[in-house]
Amino acid sequence: MFVALVGVLGLLVGGLLRLVSETVRDHDGGGRTWGTCASCGDAHGLASAIPVVGVRRACSSCGHQPHPGRVVLDLTTAGVFALLAYRVGAAWALVPLLLFASALLAVSAVDLERFRIPDRLLFPALGAGIVLLAVFSGPGEWTGHLVPAVVGMLAYGVLLFIPNLIAPAMLGFGDVKLALLLGLFLGWMRPTVAEGLVLIIWSLVAGMLFGVLSGIVVGIGRRVFGPTFLADPDFPVAPGEDPPPIHRTAVPMGPGLALGAFTVMLFSGSILGGSGVF
Numbered sequence: 473m474f475v476a477l478v479g480v481l482g483l484l485v486g487g488l489l490r491l492v493s494e495t496v497r498d499h500d501g502g503g504r505t506w507g508t509c510a511s512c513g514d515a516h517g518l519a520s521a522i523p524v525v526g527v528r529r530a531c532s533s534c535g536h537q538p539h540p541g542r543v544v545l546d547l548t549t550a551g552v553f554a555l556l557a558y559r560v561g562a563a564w565a566l567v568p569l570l571l572f573a574s575a576l577l578a579v580s581a582v583d584l585e586r587f588r589i590p591d592r593l594l595f596p597a598l599g600a601g602i603v604l605l606a607v608f609s610g611p612g613e614w615t616g617h618l619v620p621a622v623v624g625m626l627a628y629g630v631l632l633f634i635p636n637l638i639a640p641a642m643l644g645f646g647d648v649k650l651a652l653l654l655g656l657f658l659g660w661m662r663p664t665v666a667e668g669l670v671l672i673i674w675s676l677v678a679g680m681l682f683g684v685l686s687g688i689v690v691g692i693g694r695r696v697f698g699p700t701f702l703a704d705p706d707f708p709v710a711p712g713e714d715p716p717p718i719h720r721t722a723v724p725m726g727p728g729l730a731l732g733a734f735t736v737m738l739f740s741g742s743i744l745g746g747s748g749v750f
């Protein structure tokens with residue numbers, strides 16, 4: 473029952489995340505405010521944030537309709553919320569974890585379409601994450617996890633800053649900023665700094681693996697659905713241009729890193745044994 477309730481909450485949050493990520497994504501193009509049409513800019517309220525059906529809502533002024541594929545965000549959020557509720561149960565630790573999952577989903581949605589990690593989403597999420605972890609950790613069973621959380625945040629940021637310096641085209645500075653959020657929550661999983669660092673290494677390996685896999689999937693997608701499939705809007709494909717070989721497909725790393733961290737977080741108990749949040 474509890475799992476189903478949190479799943480329904482996830483569906484509602486997913487609709488909101490879709491609205492937020494669409495607005496942030498288009499912000500560079502014209503400074504949209506919440507709940508306005510991407511095409512003509514007229515306000516159409518919060519109706520498009522209604523889960524699932526909101527995605528099909530056309531603009532009443534110009535008839536513009538968002539891509540129906542965005543409904544994936546509503547459904548994934550519902551699934552991830554239900555999964556976390558199932559794993560954590562009705563515990564206070566669920567509150568910061570739901571925020572973490574929401575932030576990862578919204579940031580990944582923007583990164584997939586815009587090839588950017590949006591500061592306007594990431595930094596508020598990082599700030600809210602620190603506050604929620606501080607509030608819901610203590611005084612209680614997770615108080616000792618706060619130092620590993622802060623160390624993890626800095627450690628993962630520094631760890632990704634090095635490859636960013638060497639190959640910024642492969643790993644952008646947005647991914648370094650995302651690593652702060654990932655490291656914060658990975659560190660919070662465990663009572664010691666050393667365990668948090670082990671999880672960060674696992675997360676980096678898993679993230680790179682998911683990054684390579686997403687490159688292959690998107691590379692195949694561009695051959696099946698055409699070169700505009702999840703293409704970088706800053707580098708439009710010239711008509712008639714041959715796509716690069718699949719192993720050189722350019723994809724954003726953010727979603728892979730986020731999925732890597734989330735997976736390692738869920739399995740942190742199996743990886744390290746002993747006691748932790750999972």
Ligand SMILES: [Zn+2]
Pocket residue numbers: 509510511512513514531532533534535536
């Ligand atoms: Zn419109």
